[in-house]
Amino acid sequence: MKECHAFIAEEDCISYAVAHLAVARSQNTGPAFWGITKEKGGCFVQPLKNRSDRIHMEDRAAEGVDKWNRKKYTKYLEEEKVAQKGDLLSFRPDIKVLDATIRDGGLVNDFYFTDEFIHNLYKANVKAGVDYMEFGYRADKEMFDVDAYGPWKFAEDDKIREVVGDNDTDLKISIMADVGRCNYKEDIHDRSDSPVDLIRVATYVNTMPAAIDMIEDAHRKGYETTCNIMAISNAKESDINKALEMLGKSCVDGIYIVDSFGSLFPEQIRTISDQYMEVGEKYGKYIGMHAHNNQQLAFANTIESCARGVSYLDATMSGMGRGAGNCCMELLLGFLKNPKYKLFPIIKFIEQNIVPLKEQGVEWGFDIPYLLTGHLNQHPRAAIAAMKEGRKDYSGFYKEIIDKD
Numbered sequence: 001m002k003e004c005h006a007f008i009a010e011e012d013c014i015s016y017a018v019a020h021l022a023v024a025r026s027q028n029t030g031p032a033f034w035g036i037t038k039e040k041g042g043c044f045v046q047p048l049k050n051r052s053d054r055i056h057m058e059d060r061a062a063e064g065v066d067k068w069n070r071k072k073y074t075k076y077l078e079e080e081k082v083a084q085k086g087d088l089l090s091f092r093p094d095i096k097v098l099d100a101t102i103r104d105g106g107l108v109n110d111f112y113f114t115d116e117f118i119h120n121l122y123k124a125n126v127k128a129g130v131d132y133m134e135f136g137y138r139a140d141k142e143m144f145d146v147d148a149y150g151p152w153k154f155a156e157d158d159k160i161r162e163v164v165g166d167n168d169t170d171l172k173i174s175i176m177a178d179v180g181r182c183n184y185k186e187d188i189h190d191r192s193d194s195p196v197d198l199i200r201v202a203t204y205v206n207t208m209p210a211a212i213d214m215i216e217d218a219h220r221k222g223y224e225t226t227c228n229i230m231a232i233s234n235a236k237e238s239d240i241n242k243a244l245e246m247l248g249k250s251c252v253d254g255i256y257i258v259d260s261f262g263s264l265f266p267e268q269i270r271t272i273s274d275q276y277m278e279v280g281e282k283y284g285k286y287i288g289m290h291a292h293n294n295q296q297l298a299f300a301n302t303i304e305s306c307a308r309g310v311s312y313l314d315a316t317m318s319g320m321g322r323g324a325g326n327c328c329m330e331l332l333l334g335f336l337k338n339p340k341y342k343l344f345p346i347i348k349f350i351e352q353n354i355v356p357l358k359e360q361g362v363e364w365g366f367d368i369p370y371l372l373t374g375h376l377n378q379h380p381r382a383a384i385a386a387m388k389e390g391r392k393d394y395s396g397f398y399k400e401i402i403d404k405d
Contacts, residue, residue, distance in 0.1 A: 124349035
């Protein structure tokens with residue numbers, strides 16, 4: 001991160017400070033407060049990390065920018081270099097992008113995608129340089145009616161092969177397995193017999209032992225593995241800490257932050273990312289981010305986590321996903337600076353495949369009911385039901401879900 005301080009003419013002090021703050025925030029540089037002190041008729045713009053620092057700086061402002069100020073600012077920059085990973089003009093080779101359109105988007109249409117849609121999505125991801133493509137869930141057919149869902153609810157190996165063949169590309173294939181909803185010992189075969197590279201285990205904090213058993217099983221079979229801890233906005237911090245320690249000591253490759261309810265703000269994501277990154281660095285695990293767009297913050301939260309060192313980033317085409325949807329692939333690839341990522345194949349796919357899907361009546365994306373459940377940190381099921389009913393009595397809906405809160 002480049003130094004953000006500057007000396008400016010006194011009459012321009014206020015306007016420069018405002019502009020400087022806007023630039024700094026757009027680059028996720030992070031300080032909550034900014035101090036302005038005078039020196040020889042000019043101003044020194046300086047980041048302050050908390051209110052006590054700000055008050056102390058104001059007390060010293062009359063003295064000008066002395067050695068104490070410079071030393072404190074230098075220390076801040078050193079600390080922020082550790083926390084901040086990269087900047088807007090560079091790229092980090094450790095970042096990987098995962099397309100979850102089929103899996104999360106399948107929750108919108110019960111996984112009924114045409115073969116043409118799936119083939120086109122696969123080709124678009126390959127051309128765009130996307131790193132992973134998630135083909136759906138590996139759900140237990142004993143628990144779910146196969147006639148009630150499209151094939152990607154079960155994402156069988158043979159069905160995936162119909163699309164990818166030998167997958168002689170750089171794109172890796174993933175599937176998700178939910179704790180308690182996957183007969184993983186029988187339905188997840190050895191990696192050598194499967195087109196799948198990555199098994200993503202989805203769990204809540206209270207089912208962590210079962211999740212680790214699934215992870216260990218997949219690891220023994222030769223797969224890459226992640227653990228996606230869902231609904232963390234509803235979990236106790238102490239429980240999350242315990243879960244992270246358990247995962248840190250396990251054989252899992254990566255751990256995902258999952259804002260299932262779309263209720264978290266970038267400031268919270270910053271703190272949570274630091275919490276996960278600390279465990280990841282301690283145990284040698286990468287950290288991932290999966291965001292929902294209830295408050296229209298999926299993209300903002302994703303790049304905020306990226307700025308803190310999170311390296312595996314989920315996105316979907318046009319944000320297609322349950323309820324309010326997810327981080328838009330077209331936004332994310334437009335933001336990332338790795339030259340291997342290409343935006344045009346994504347735009348073309350959206351034009352030729354997502355637009356017709358919406359014209360057929362498949363609905364997702366931001367709306368008031370989703371905003372309200374996100375705002376109240378609730379599961380979006382009530383909002384999904386309201387949207388299916390075509391409800392527009394938003395105030396009445398708000399009163400209903402507040403009573404349930």
